[in-house]
Each structure stands twice: as C-alpha cells, then as structure tokens.
Amino acid sequence: MKFDKNKCQSNFVCTAVDPDHFQEADDGKVELIGGTVEGNIHTLEVDESEKTRAQQAADGCPMMAIELIDTESGETLAP
C-alpha cells in the first residue's frame, strides 16, 4: 500500500475504515502504522487477510491519496 501525504486533506475516512493501518499523525494528517517513509510517500506491506480493508480505505479516500498495489504483478488493486 502506498500513501501520498501531500494529497491528504485530513478527513479521516481511512482511519475509520482501516484503523489497523492508518492513524492520525502529529501534523494533523495521517500515517501508515509501521510504514516506511520516503519524502511524502509512505509504503506498507499488507497481508492478504487485511487486503479488503486496505482496499476500502483506498477506494474511500476522496483525495486518491492511497493506492493498493499487487507487489508481484505491479497491478493497481485500488482505487
């Protein structure tokens, strides 16, 4: 899962839908719990069993700030 903090507008759909992966950050935006940060891009590997909620978060983000990508095929699974 990939999250672009620059696109985030803090409406917290993601933390409501997928609180195991998203939490509010000190700057008022969100962060991926246990994720890797490179500039404004945060990445996190999601287990198969947790994929549905990550997908719902990506689909629910009105800013298209979250992307769920299959690491093997490179295919975008959501949004």
Ligand code: SF4
């Ligand atoms: S749903 Fe999108 S815009 Fe809203 S807080 Fe989460 S990442 Fe940011």
